[in-house]
């Protein structure tokens with residue numbers, strides 16, 4: 001009898017260009033390898049969906065995934081890599097639970113919905129000082145000025161604000177380094193998109209589903225030396241030191257998500273972080289260039305704060321209201337007809353957002369631009 005797994009036929013998906021913000025596009029070769037592993041995981045004759053997380057094959061995947069992160073981010077020996085559950089949102093409370101005593105203060109950048117959510121959770125554990133906020137202009141810029149509270153236990157930043165399309169530049173982040181605080185960063189939507197000195201952070205977290213893999217696992221990079229100063233008892237599953245000690249196997253990890261993230265990390269290594277960064281720079285530059293030269297579209301973010309991952313734009317607000325509404329609906333539909341999906345802006349911003357993570361090829365961005373131009377010609 002013929003077993004499905006014996007047939008190396010790849011059922012190619014109906015090709016759509018996926019500009020969703022997350023879960024987001026993954027490299028085609030990663031999808032193909034994941035598909036193979038669903039039928040036969042590394043020659044075990046078992047599916048990756050049914051394999052034991054204690055099997056030597058998966059333990060090796062977990063080890064190698066953590067090693068790959070260390071290698072790609074060029075981490076020093078103080079940094080540990082762990083995979084946790086609960087998404088970036090859980091880190092909003094796990095971070096203060098592990099680092100902030102009740103009578104202590106932590107400083108937070110208020111640069112968007114997620115950054116704001118992180119502060120709200122931290123307030124459950126200690127005092128939050130808002131170092132800066134761009135809420136006054138609906139989070140369309142990164143503030144140049146900020147104040148860190150004296151004796152601040154740590155500083156929390158969000159390197160890329162996925163919903164509003166703003167990003168802290170590499171220079172901006174390295175200037176923060178001169179501060180004495182431990183630096184904590186929600187890097188969910190731009191990790192592995194550019195080269196940085198990752199050792200300047202004491203804690204980095206990222207939900208996998210933007211630029212690293214499918215939803216289900218959360219990457220955490222920590223400086224082991226920042227723990228041990230909180231007096232509260234921490235439940236085991238929420239204690240970073242426990243996850244470090246058990247090498248991300250404190251309980252059953254998200255096996256499939258970790259495996260597909262591992263495949264993506266291998267792909268990132270093959271491409272090279274430097275090459276991906278150059279490509280991301282080019283993609284963002286061409287797309288913003290097209291928006292800036294358009295008569296009907298307009299970017300929503302101040303130029304020096306623009307994200308290279310999430311490009312937000314609207315129908316030019318100078319146009320008449322009735323015309324705008326028509327163009328907005330029309331463009332989404334026009335894109336759909338061209339197999340372009342996921343460009344609707346977040347409901348708090350409106351308009352459009354094109355998420356152009358690592359796996360989005362330059363040709364995909366070129367296609368979007370061609371469709372924008374064609375729409376404009378016909379409008």
Ligand SMILES: *Cc1c(COP(=O)(O)O)cnc(C)c1O
Pocket residue numbers: 022086087088089090114158160161162186187188189207208210
């Ligand atoms: C998507 C996102 C989150 C939320 O992530 P979950 O994994 O769904 O909890 C938090 N922060 C940023 C910057 C994000 O882009």
